[in-house]
Amino acid sequence: MDVDAVLNPSQDAIDDVVERMKRAPRLRINGKTVWAKCLLQDLGDGRIVKSGPRVSVDEVKAMLFIRAYTTIPVPEPSMFFVHEDMAHIVMELVEGVPIGEAFQAGLISEEETRTIAREWRAIAGVIQELGRRHPHFEFGSWPEGPYNNTYFYGALPTEPFRSVDAFHAYWNGLLAKSSYLAGDTAHQQLQALREESEPHAPVLAHGDLSPRNILVKDGKLVAVVDWETFGWYPDFWEEMGMWNEVMRRDLKAIIQDVCGQESEAASVYIGVLSAIDSLNWCT
Numbered sequence: 218m219d220v221d222a223v224l225n226p227s228q229d230a231i232d233d234v235v236e237r238m239k240r241a242p243r244l245r246i247n248g249k250t251v252w253a254k255c256l257l258q259d260l261g262d263g264r265i266v267k268s269g270p271r272v273s274v275d276e277v278k279a280m281l282f283i284r285a286y287t288t289i290p291v292p293e294p295s296m297f298f299v300h301e302d303m304a305h306i307v308m309e310l311v312e313g314v315p316i317g318e319a320f321q322a323g324l325i326s327e328e329e330t331r332t333i334a335r336e337w338r339a340i341a342g343v344i345q346e347l348g349r350r351h352p353h354f355e356f357g358s359w360p361e362g363p364y365n366n367t368y369f370y371g372a373l374p375t376e377p378f379r380s381v382d383a384f385h386a387y388w389n390g391l392l393a394k395s396s397y398l399a400g401d402t403a404h405q406q407l408q409a410l411r412e413e414s415e416p417h418a419p420v421l422a423h424g425d426l427s428p429r430n431i432l433v434k435d436g437k438l439v440a441v442v443d444w445e446t447f448g449w450y451p452d453f454w455e456e457m458g459m460w461n462e463v464m465r466r467d468l469k470a471i472i473q474d475v476c477g478q479e480s481e482a483a484s485v486y487i488g489v490l491s492a493i494d495s496l497n498w499c500t
Contacts, residue, residue, distance in 0.1 A: 218293070220281055224274065226296040234307055235300055243325070247275055247314050247322070254367055261427050264295065271367065271445065272304040279359055279447035280308070287343050290440045307450045311440040313432025315451045327471060329436035334475040337431055341455045348421025348449070356384050356419045358448040366424065366446045368490070381451050385411040403492040406485045414482075419449035426455055427462045431473045453482035461487050 239259045243250050244257035244265055253255050255269030284291050296307035296366060316333060319325045325333065357363045357377030364374050372391060378384045391403040423430075424446025432440040438460040446458075459472070460479045479487075 218281070218284075223277065223281065224297055226298055226446065227442055230283065230296060231300065234260070234266065234305070237261070238268075241266070244310075246343065252475055259310065262305075263310055264307055267306040267308070267479055268303055270303070271365070272306055273365070273445070274429045275358060275360070275365075276302070276445045276447070279444040282359075283347075283444070283447075286347055287409055289340050289343060291444070292440055292442060298431045304415075311432055313434040313439040315429045316431045316433050316438075317428040317462070317464050317468060318454075321465060325433060325436050326458045328437075329433075330468065330471050331475055332436075333431070333433055333438045333470050337426070337459070337472075338476045340441060341426060341459075344421050344423060344455070348419075351421070353421070353449050354418055356378055356381070356449050356451065359421065364448060364471065368425070368446065377449075381414050381416060382411060384451055386413060388486075391493060392489065401492050403485070403488040407489055410482055410485045412453075420455070421457075422450045424435075424448050424450060424453040424454065424458065426458045428459075428464055428468075429435070429462060451482070453486070456480060457483035457486045460484075461490060 219490075225453065238258055241258040241260050244259045246333060255267055255272055258266045258268070260266060274297050277294045280291050280294050283289050283292065290311075292308040292311050294306055294308045296305075298305055314322070314324060314335075316325070316330070320330055353359075353361070355361075355377035356379070357374070358365055361377070363376050373388060378387065385407065389404070389407055392401065392407065395429070423441065423444065426442060430441060430443045431438060431443060459476065460483060
């Protein structure tokens with residue numbers, strides 16, 4: 218793959234995509250329009266465009282990095298450009314359905330689901346091992362800098378965190394700012410977790426390895442998508458992402474059987490994120 222061509226496409230190529238975008242519909246998967254925090258459009262030629270204020274070149278670089286150093290199935294990016302102050306990523310359209318939807322629709326069997334869950338768990342391990350080969354010493358975005366993704370939209374950090382304690386302190390501060398949440402269970406649990414946490418090095422992670430980002434087709438895992446969250450996190454964060462989505466009880470039971478129960482730290486942060494989301498709905 219010509220990385221320079223992806224990151225610095227010709228003006229003719231940009232103009233062609235911009236023209237196609239004028240009439241391109243929103244992306245549809247399995248007959249349903251995909252609604253996300255960014256705009257996804259189907260160019261009709263085997264490619265899609267991801268656009269939005271939080272779209273950045275770092276997501277493209279992350280996809281290229283993972284494709285170069287692992288066998289994790291990642292959509293192939295073909296272009297990144299900025300047009301009229303909006304960033305756009307052009308990538309291949311992978312025909313797959315999020316695992317939760319596939320399970321709900323009966324498109325995957327229980328045994329296929331177990332196999333996919335094992336692959337899902339292994340992917341987290343592959344990314345962590347990649348991080349050990351390319352170590353980093355601050356908690357933030359990849360390859361460097363503060364977090365800049367939708368998990369942190371309430372108040373984007375201005376610099377990377379230098380410790381797990383600083384990471385906890387950020388979230389603790391968000392909860393403590395509101396009298397609505399000051400005495401909330403999530404706040405109390407996070408304070409307790411912060412007191413118990415042991416220092417450790419950042420772990421490289423997808424950052425949002427949730428069911429919606431695991432695409433399957435014909436009983437197989439075909440793509441891991443949405444790499445905007447790729448970065449350096451505490452060791453529980455990837456696991457938290459796996460559980461941070463409402464899913465059917467029988468699907469959850471299968472995943473728990475394969476991957477184990479969620480850790481206390483992951484459970485606490487699911488509560489923290491839920492509490493902050495509730496606050497945002499109330500304000």
